[in-house]
Amino acid sequence: MIKTIQQTPNYELGNILDKIGFIIHGTQGKYKGAINWLCTPPNKRNPVSYSSAHYVVSKKGEVTQLAEEKDITWHAGIVRNPTYRARLYLNRTGLIPKPLPINDKNYINPNKNFVGIECEWFTGEILTEEQIQAVTQIIKSSLIKNPIILSHSEVADYKVDFGRDAKGMWNIQEIIRRVNK
Numbered sequence: 630m631i632k633t634i635q636q637t638p639n640y641e642l643g644n645i646l647d648k649i650g651f652i653i654h655g656t657q658g659k660y661k662g663a664i665n666w667l668c669t670p671p672n673k674r675n676p677v678s679y680s681s682a683h684y685v686v687s688k689k690g691e692v693t694q695l696a697e698e699k700d701i702t703w704h705a706g707i708v709r710n711p712t713y714r715a716r717l718y719l720n721r722t723g724l725i726p727k728p729l730p731i732n733d734k735n736y737i738n739p740n741k742n743f744v745g746i747e748c749e750w751f752t753g754e755i756l757t758e759e760q761i762q763a764v765t766q767i768i769k770s771s772l773i774k775n776p777i778i779l780s781h782s783e784v785a786d787y788k789v790d791f792g793r794d795a796k797g798m799w800n801i802q803e804i805i806r807r808v809n810k
């Protein structure tokens with residue numbers, strides 16, 4: 630895995646002990662453009678907007694790390710109508726090591742608890758073999774034990790990355806399969 634470090638200014642200090650998993654995203658843009666955007670501070674955007682992630686993975690499997698995993702990036706701030714599978718983690722089921730943060734039945738911003746991985750991807754595509762391998766390697770070399778792995782779509786129904794249909798879910802299922810192999 631070829632890994633480049635390029636620290637984004639868009640982060641907050643966090644603690645690795647708060648991290649319980651990964652949320653996988655699709656960029657809807659090219660690799661270099663995604664890195665540049667995620668490193669652009671909110672006040673340099675028109676209109677002002679907040680986004681960043683810990684990693685960006687190209688179709689060739691190149692990896693740029695934008696923040697340390699312990700720190701907080703802005704990749705999945707809003708939970709809306711999560712899937713059943715995501716709700717298993719979002720609710721206090723007792724079936725998993727740690728639940729997602731929940732506060733008075735409202736899901737709170739999960740960014741503190743999840744590392745964000747952005748994959749170079751456009752709607753309708755599936756991840757490349759190189760991307761699956763790179764994402765698997767990132768997760769396997771992380772300090773997070775038994776990580777929860779979700780897609781952005783599973784957490785927020787208005788997000789298209791990667792979609793809740795079988796084709797979209799294949800991306801996540803394949804990553805989970807490789808991580809557990």
Ligand SMILES: [Zn+2]
Nearest residue numbers: 654655781790
């Ligand atoms: Zn996303």
